[in-house]
Amino acid sequence: MLPGRPTWLHRVNPSFKLLISMGAFLLVLFTHNINVLIHITWMYTALLFFGSGQPMRRLLLITLPFGLLFVSSAASMVLFGTGETTWYRYGLIHISEESFFRGLHLGFKTVDAALVGLLFALTTNPVLLFYSMMQQLRLPAKYAYSFMAAIRLMGLSVSEYRMLRAAFLVRGIKNRRGVRGFAESVKRYAIPLLAQSIRRAQRTAVAMEAKRFASAAARTYYYRVGWSVSDAVLTATMIGIWCCAWWLAAQLPHFDITDVR
DSSP states (O other): OOOOOGGGGGSSHHHHHHHHHHHHHHHHTTTOOHHHOOOOOHHHHHHHHHHHHHOHHHHHHHHHHHHHHHHHHHHHHHHHHHSSEEEETTTEEEHHHHHHHHHHHHHHHHHHHHHHHHHHHHHOHHHHHHHHHHHOOOHHHHHHHHHHHHHHHHHHHHHHHHHHHHHHHHHHHOOOOOHHHHHHHHHHHHHHHHHHHHHHHHHHHHHHHHHTTOSOOOOOOOOOOOHHHHHHHHHHHHHHHHHHHHHHHHHHHHOOSSOOO
C-alpha cells in the first residue's frame, strides 16, 4: 500500500473489503450491457480518485497503463472479430458492428476489474488484511503468518541482492555480455541468495514451530480488527453505484445495444 492520506476506505474491514471487491469483480464479469459498463467505469474512476487518498499526480501515473489495457483488450476483438454487418475488411482485418461492440465490452470489463483491484490495493494494509482474515474469516494462523513472513522475506531478498551487486561493483567484477555472461551473472547471484533464503526460511519455520503456530488453540492478537460505520458506507456506495449505473443506462444510453453476447 502506497503512503497517502487516510480516508474512510482505509477504515473498512479488510476482509469485508476483499469480499466486496470480489463481488464487484463478479458483477463486472457477468454484466453484458455496454451502457452499464461505461457508467461503472467513470464511477469507479471517481471513487478511486476521491476515495483512495493518493495524490492526483500519482494516481494519473498509476492509471496511465489502463488506456493501454483498454486498447490492447479491445483491439484484438475489434480487428479480428466476426459479425454480419461489416464496416471494414482488409486481409485478416475484419471490423464489423458486432466485433466493435464486443471489443468495447471487453475493454471496459478489463479496465473495471483493474480499477477494483487498484482501489483495494491502495486502501488496504496487508498486515491488517491477514489479521482480519484470521479474526473474521477464521484463517488458520499458520497460513496467515506464513504469508506475512513470505512478504517480509521477499523484501529482505531484494535488499540482499542490492548488497551483493554493490559488493561485486566494489571488487571490480563486471558482467560479460552475451549468453555466457548472463549465465555467469545468474549463477553468481542465485547461489548466495538461494542459500541465504533457505537458512532464513529454516530459522523462521523453527521459530514458528516453537511458538506453536500449528496449534489449533485460541490465540491472542497484537492487532484487533473489527467493524465500523465505514463498512456500511462501502456497502451503500457499491449498491448505489450499480443502481445508478443501471438507471443511467436505461435513461441515457450511449448505444442502442443492451447485450453484446
